[in-house]
Every structure is written in structure tokens, then in C-alpha cells.
Amino acid sequence: MASQRRRSSALSSLILLSLLVAASAEVFFEERFDDGWENRWVKSDWKKDEKLAGEWNYTSGKWNGDPNDKGIQTSEDYRFYAISAEFPEFSNKDKTLVFQFSVKHEQKLDCGGGYMKLLSSGIDQKKFGGDTPYSIMFGPDICGYSTKKVHAIITYNETNHLIKKDVPCETDQLTHVYTFILRPDATYSILIDNVEKQSGSLYSDWSILPPKKIKDPEAKKPEDWDDKEYIPDPEDKKPEGYDDIPKEIPDPEAKKPEDWDDEEDGEWTAPTMANPEYKGPWKQKKIKNPNYKGKWKAPMIDNPDFKDDPDIYVYPSLKYVGIELWQVKSGTLFDNVLICDDPEYAKNLVEETWGKQKDAEKAAFDEEEKKKEEEESKDDPVDSDAEIEDDEDDADAEDDSDAEAKPEAHLADDTEESAHDEL
Known part of the structure; x- marks a missing residue:
């Protein structure tokens, strides 16, 4: 009984903690694609006149952890896709910004994106497309063997800046959750499935502003600076007669053929072989340089071109979230889109959705693969x-x-x- 009371008390505390987290979080947008989602999202007319606008399917996919948990999935190959949703306009000044969503590539994507965009006010949703300015673009991108990374593109002064760090993305056919956290101190974190994969600062990991420090252009390496780590050993001398050792010598095992005629065949000479005594060109041994001072580096100084912007992280009028893609092979499914100010709330949402379904989804996928293999073996x-x-x-x-x-x-x-x- 005592153990049951303890478990009950722990469960109650966990529920209370979750409620407190939810109460403290400000959720600007949360989309689980339940009934009525079409009223919240606007399909763009971009590429419609060219008959290249793709249609979205409302589905839980071919394999899933819960058939009732649906999202939207690209359904036609060689098509452009553009869709967006509006939320009450807000600024992330003095707030943590959390941008999160799940994506699944059921088509075993060879080349294509699974990213989403945050956009500021002033756009026409019916014209939303590849040329529409955005504030943040985030999510996985896969193309061939070379591109398998998470995009994190920040717009500053109408210029898009790509993250300088490499953040590998997931490449299988299962659902994964991508989270981008941007804080008021201009630090960030990128998480996949609630695990942090990269973190740092807008100042260092994007080329948004000039660097705070630069190498002193006036600095010169001192003339007596010795940066040779190794030097020839003055004690090592070339042995006498070393250069006289031939590279090849006559083969002592070779014998003149019995039918060799010197008059007709010329004077017989034994074929040569590699000389086991030959050691190659002589090289003087090297030793550690006792005067080695290390590689010289110019001292760093304050960059006169650097001008700090304490609002480098701020987007004053965020108003839309959108998906804009070109897909050669369709089948990418988006779900559980979240924009809020609380990483803990986002983390709990991941566990509530993906965390509860991932094992069942993996089992369903494995079963689908097994059926496919059996069908292929029958036809082979x-x-x-x-x-x-x-x-x-x-x-x-x-x-x-x-x-x-x-x-x-x-x-x-x-x-x-x-x-x-x-x-």
C-alpha cells in the first residue's frame, strides 16, 4: 500500500508539473492537424498556372504509431508545394523562441527538403512561394551523398545567412522531430528527437555581423622567431661510400643460356636485380628543435568594423509559418508544428506525441518492409x-x-x- 501511495504521489506531482509548465508557456501556434486544419492553412497558388503545384494528402502515412494522428503529406512527384498558416503577430524580443515540428520521409528521399519557414507580416499567403521573404528557415535537407544536413538559415537586414556548422539530419523513413531554440542572449540550440545536436551563438556560428576580433594587420613575425619544430641532426653524418652503393646489381643466380651465341646474340650480360644493400637516397635524421617557439600567430585585436546589435536575434513581427518545397519524389509528411517561448513545453510535446508512438511506428515500418521482401522474393x-x-x-x-x-x-x-x- 505504501509503495502504491508513493507511486500515486509521484504521478500526481508529474501531472502538476506538466500543468505548471503548460500554464507558464506562451504558445503562439500549435498545429496537430486535427479536424478543421484546412481552415487554418492556406494553399498557395504558386506554380498553379504552370500545373506544377502539388496536392497535399491528409494522412497518418503508410506506417505509423497511431492511425488517428494525422499530418499533411506531399502526394505528387515533380511538384512544388507551398502552404502556410497565420497566427497572432508577435515579437520574440526578450523572449525565447522555440520552432518545432515533426517530419517523415516515407519515400526514402533521394533529393529534397523537409524544412519549414517562419515569416513576418506583409505577405500574401495565396502567393507564398520560393521568392517570398522569410525570417527563419529550419529543417532537414537531403540530396545525394553530400547533402544530409539540418538547415538553419537566419534572415538579418533582408539577407539570408546559413549556419556555418554542419548539423547532420536523420535519413531513414521514420518520423523525427526537429527543434530550433533561439534565446534573448543570442544563443541557440538545435535538437533532433529531444536530443541536442548543436548549440552556440548567432555571433560565432553565422556570418551575420563582422567578427568582434580580428588578427592585427600591423603585427609582424619577429625575425628571431623560430617556427621549425624539427631540424636536421648535426650529429648525423652520411656514411662513407653511401652514394657508391648501386641501386641494382647483376643477378648472381642468373646463368648464360647454353644456346647463347656471342657472335650472333652479342655479349651476354646477366639481368639485374634490386640491390638489398641499397637504402635509397641518404637523408639526415631530424631532431626536435630546442629553439622551437611554436607556430607564430598574429595577436587578436578589436575589429574597428564591428558594431554590436543587441537585437540581432529579434524578429518584431512574426505572423506566419509555412512549408515551401520542390519534390522530385513525394511522400514527406509534416505534423505537430509548434511555435512557443518555452523549451520545456516543446520537450513535453515531443514526448507526448513522437515519444509515445515511435516504437509502434518502427514496428509497423519493419512489418511493411518484411511484406515487401516477401512479395519481391515471390516475384523473383x-x-x-x-x-x-x-x-x-x-x-x-x-x-x-x-x-x-x-x-x-x-x-x-x-x-x-x-x-x-x-x-
């Missing part, structure tokens, strides 16, 4: 040629040998094709 006519030949008259031994060779030929073809696909 691997040994059909061999079976036909086994049924035929095998009186001719030569024909039998040909039949044995054919499966090997099929294996070779399959291997070559697999290698080609890999490239």
Missing part, C-alpha cells in the same frame, strides 16, 4: 532456368555442363546490376 524468378533444364532430357553430358554454368552467370549479372545501382 532466380532459378527458373535451372528448373526447366532439370526437367529436360539430360542424356547429353555437354548440355548438363552448360546447365550447371547458367546459375553462376545469373549470379554474376545480379552482382553487376547491384553494383551499378549502388553507384
